């Protein structure tokens with residue numbers, strides 16, 4: 304007797320092999336049988352003729368670090384068919400926290416002060432993982448340790464290389480976190496405080512990760528003019544430490560850099576030919592989303608929020624910030640140069656009295672206020688204490704398709720569920736890959752798209768138990784209509800659930816059935832090595 308039986312589904316098993324029609328049974332949380340026709344009885348039968356059954360999708364790159372604590376029943380991911388989210392990306396995780404810099408660590412991870420509802424009552428990575436699991440999230444969660452979070456814990460927002468003692472502190476915290484089940488380490492070398500680190504610092508920490516079998520994910524130092532140098536740095540970390548390297552949200556940002564896509568791919572392919580384990584993730588949109596603080600030159604970010612606010616309030620320093628944004632600084636990726644104020648749109652901010660700015664470009668909002676856009680941005684960052692999110696149009700869709708189709712590319716949304724008018728990737732990434740890049744552009748086969756969302760990602764994570772429809776593995780699965788499964792979230796109306804989803808299981812339990820949540824919350828914290 305099975306718990307659950309899907310009848311006559313088109314099985315896309317995650318490995319990339321062609322789909323086949325079969326019955327798929329689940330029992331005790333695992334796939335129990337896959338066969339052309341199963342005669343055994345089941346507690347519940349789901350007719351699946353004409354529908355595709357795939358392993359539950361894995362969002363390899365997201366920023367839901369607080370979401371599972373605050374809204375464990377949240378539907379944003381599960382309604383895309385996602386059953387496992389990887390948090391702690393771009394250098395920012397919610398653990399470990401140093402006792403004296405707890406709030407600073409949380410504020411850094413969430414991109415602004417007072418964004419976490421409640422008091423952070425954890426400190427170690429193990430405590431954070433237990434807290435996520437204790438909240439009974441609707442999806443599974445795995446996590447990277449953020450290098451920026453380690454740096455905040457060891458040395459705050461100091462603009463200098465780490466001392467040997469500080470590096471020891473970071474390595475110790477990192478080792479403990481990996482032992483507690485983190486799948487690897489991420490850097491955000493484009494953001495403070497990660498950008499204050501030397502390559503050698505990252506190599507030293509990479510060794511700690513490599514020794515324990517984790518991987519190194521990097522939001523590289525520069526995705527625009529300095530793209531190729533930044534890729535070299537990421538690869539140097541792999542070479543210097545022996546850790547597998549994963550490039551986060553591979554892109555070529557800024558019109559002038561679109562032509563660098565081929566050279567970027569060639570670099571990664573050459574490293575792979577040399578035997579390095581290098582992979583990447585991509586999100587299926589040609590506009591990005593980040594903090595408005597990304598327009599601020601690095602020197603002005605020393606000291607974190609307090610440091611930035613003090614400089615914005617000082618006329619001489621503020622004038623220097625504006626000059627550096629206008630003119631740029633060598634080696635620094637300047638998001639204003641990538642996009643321009645017309646293509647930088649305010650997506651989320653915290654003050655109730657300024658909510659109307661969400662959805663407006665900086666150029667338009669500044670014009671409406673009769674202000675110079677540079678000065679307007681400085682004022683807004685000062686008023687909101689740096690906590691402003693933006694969407695920036697900076698990529699070309701042909702490059703996105705090129706990167707998505709690379710055999711070593713996987714899917715990660717990079718989404719941060721945080722209110723406002725977020726990037727539509729938060730609600731739409733996974734069905735969008737299938738609508739836009741499988742059905743409309745025919746860049747990928749359905750089987751290959753699914754592989755990039757399942758088996759390939761599980762292999763990257765070292766979670767051997769997941770990512771494939773195979774007897775004995777965890778029964779996380781998604782059932783959808785391959786002809787209609789689509790994102791509906793748009794730039795103008797981003798908080799909309801997809802259509803064409805028929806069912807989702809987590810650990811063999813139906814969590815979504817038709818267009819209704821069943822109330823099951825079976826998510827676990829998935830630890831490296833499967834503990």
Ligand SMILES: [Zn+2]
Pocket residue numbers: 392393522551552717
């Ligand atoms: Zn990032």
